[in-house]
Structures are given as C-alpha cells and as structure tokens.
Amino acid sequence: MVAFGTLFYAYSIFITGEAAGSEYSISLLSLAWTGAVLVGGGFAFMVGRRADRHGVRGIMGLGSVVGATGLILLAASQEGWQLVLVSWLLIGPAGAMTFYEPAFIAVDQWFGLAGSTRALVTLTLIGGLAGPIFIPLAGIMTVALGWRWAAVVLAAVLLVTGLVVTVFFFPTPSRSGHGHDARAGDGLVALFHDRRFALFTAASLLAFAAVQAVILHRIAVFEQAGFAITVVAWWAAVAGLMSLPGRWVAPYLSHRIRPVLVSAAVTLLMAGAVAMAAVAAMQWQMAMHFIVFGLAFGAATPMRAVVMSRWYSGPQYGRIMGTQWTIVATLAAAGPLIVGLLRDGTGSYAIPITLTAGVLVVAAVLTAVAEPASSESAHR
Numbered sequence: 001m002v003a004f005g006t007l008f009y010a011y012s013i014f015i016t017g018e019a020a021g022s023e024y025s026i027s028l029l030s031l032a033w034t035g036a037v038l039v040g041g042g043f044a045f046m047v048g049r050r051a052d053r054h055g056v057r058g059i060m061g062l063g064s065v066v067g068a069t070g071l072i073l074l075a076a077s078q079e080g081w082q083l084v085l086v087s088w089l090l091i092g093p094a095g096a097m098t099f100y101e102p103a104f105i106a107v108d109q110w111f112g113l114a115g116s117t118r119a120l121v122t123l124t125l126i127g128g129l130a131g132p133i134f135i136p137l138a139g140i141m142t143v144a145l146g147w148r149w150a151a152v153v154l155a156a157v158l159l160v161t162g163l164v165v166t167v168f169f170f171p172t173p174s175r176s177g178h179g180h181d182a183r184a185g186d187g188l189v190a191l192f193h194d195r196r197f198a199l200f201t202a203a204s205l206l207a208f209a210a211v212q213a214v215i216l217h218r219i220a221v222f223e224q225a226g227f228a229i230t231v232v233a234w235w236a237a238v239a240g241l242m243s244l245p246g247r248w249v250a251p252y253l254s255h256r257i258r259p260v261l262v263s264a265a266v267t268l269l270m271a272g273a274v275a276m277a278a279v280a281a282m283q284w285q286m287a288m289h290f291i292v293f294g295l296a297f298g299a300a301t302p303m304r305a306v307v308m309s310r311w312y313s314g315p316q317y318g319r320i321m322g323t324q325w326t327i328v329a330t331l332a333a334a335g336p337l338i339v340g341l342l343r344d345g346t347g348s349y350a351i352p353i354t355l356t357a358g359v360l361v362v363a364a365v366l367t368a369v370a371e372p373a374s375s376e377s378a379h380r
Helices: 002-014 026-054 057-076 080-098 100-111 116-127 130-145 147-168 188-192 195-224 229-253 259-279 283-312 317-332 334-346 350-369 373-379
Strands: none
Touching: 002 057, 002 080, 002 130, 002 147, 026 057, 026 080, 026 100, 026 317, 057 080, 057 100, 057 147, 080 100, 100 116, 100 283, 100 317, 116 229, 116 283, 130 147, 130 229, 188 195, 195 229, 195 259, 195 283, 195 317, 195 334, 195 350, 229 259, 229 283, 259 283, 259 350, 283 317, 317 334, 334 350
C-alpha cells in the first residue's frame, strides 16, 4: 500500500501544473511514466523467477530501497533527461519489486491455495487505500513543501516502512502441501501452448490496456462533455472508495462461481461503465460511470491472482505470473497512447472511448472461454 501510494499515486500529483508540470512538459513527464511502466513490466519475469527460488523478502526490501532512492533523485533532477532516466531505471524496477506482482506471489507461498482467498481480500483491500490516503497527502505536502521536498518525505516513508516490514515481519515461505499443475514446469514453450494461459493472458492484456486508458483520460473525457473538472475529480475519488467492496466480494464469489466467469462478468461491467462515459451528457450518467467502474475495477483487481492460483499454484507460480505480467504490462502500455492519438485524430473522445469499451467486451469473452467447465471441474 505504501509502495503504491509513494511510487504511483504520488507520481500522479508530481506531474501536475503545480508540481513538476510547471518545470517540464506533460509529454516528457508522460514519457517518463510510460517508460517506467514498460521497464517494470520487463522486470516482472525476473522478479517472479527469483521469488520462486528465494521468496519475496529480499525483493520487496530491495525494491523499497530502490524506490526511495528513485524518489530522492527525482527530487534532485534538474534536467528533463535526468527525470526520465530516474523514472525508467529506478521507479519502474522498484514498482516491479513492490507492487501487486510480488505480493500475489507472497500470498501463494505463505498461504497456499486453501488460504489464498482471505489473504488476497486483505491484501487488495489494504492496497485499495493507497489512493485515498496518498493522493491527498501528496497534494498537501506538494502545496506546503514543494514537490521536491514532498518526494523526499515520501521516500523516507517508503524506505522505513519497506525495511521494517520485510526485515521484521515477513515469514519464511513454506510450500508444504502445495498443489502443482505439472504443465507449469514444462518450460515457456509448453506454457504458451496451454490454452488457458494464452487466452487469459490475451484477455488480461486487452483489459489492462483499456483500464489504463480510461483512468488516464476519463477526466478529460468528462471535461469535453461539459462537466466541471472539480466535480469530475470528486467523483473519481468516489470511484476509488467504491472499489473497496468489490475487492472483498469477488474472491469469495469465486468459491461459488467459476473464477473465470466472475472475472469475465466484472470486465463486462467495466465495459458498460466505459460505454456510459462515451455518451454521458447528464450528471447521473457521469455518477453511474464512476460508481459502476469503481465497483467493477475493485472486483477485477484480485481476480487475476485468483484465476492464476487456481491453475498454477505451486513452486513455479512466480515464474508463470511474472511471464504473464511482462507480456501484459509491456504491450498494454500502448493503450493510453492509442486513445490519445485517436482523440487528436478525430477531435473527440467519442470514438476512442467507445472502442475502449469494445476492447473490454472482447477481453471478457476471452476470459470466459479460457477454461471449459469440464476442465475446471477436473482441476479441482
């Protein structure tokens, strides 16, 4: 939660016109963040592979150090190229070592398949508090101290929290009694021939690209529709809080309904919310977008880990999750850029946002068909 808050949500404050946006162009700051996402995605495979062998304590502890160093050097940057370099070489890798990917692997190692549901719910509920806590905190500190000193303070918070938690509270991973899908250990070639992995990875890629595009552009979408930015920002905060119930409900629901169907359903809900944003002209339509999208996004957050742990829980889980996330994060980084180019090319958000809703529908279909019902029953 602290890593997300300091490295992700605070960064969204630092790029505004009252912070680094007053010193550097938005294009340069966007390049810095896009590169951080790409590099972080590229690190996911290595993080997963090492986590399988040695656990996540060292990874997340090192990630806290790297992230804190990145924030301090970000604050010290005087040239645009320095800010980009720090974002790519430190912030991106730090995110790969401290965000959900190593946390999901930790849950699988510490609790196994039997205890993963409650642990995933707890993890994602706490993670969901990062935005409501750190967005206003970073904003207050930026106004009071300036963005550079705010970054230094947040670096200290990340460093102390990361080291204290990983050194004193992380348990030694245990895999006694863990199930293991034999196909998971047959190498990457066999993994890509696994119908479940191929289809679900494609679905995750499309969904992540669409969600990134929506989160980045939606305030501008509603501004174009004639809504005041302050009102839209307030509803965006509401969406963050609305994500919390979904993070709790979806994993427990997956015990009664096939996880791929739960995941497909929440992706369809997001598609409906995005389609509503494309045509919103009244206050209630905007409100419904944020409420439905918040609920569905919260539910979708733990479902990838739920689905993948049902299929691949075991000693190769980190490598498999890392392989998948490297593919998803690196390719999906183009989503926001494509929407932006279509917006500039057509002069409106109507077409790109409608297409984004369609991408989410395709992702939902791919998720639903990734695993036949008979296969899921046999796996259980």
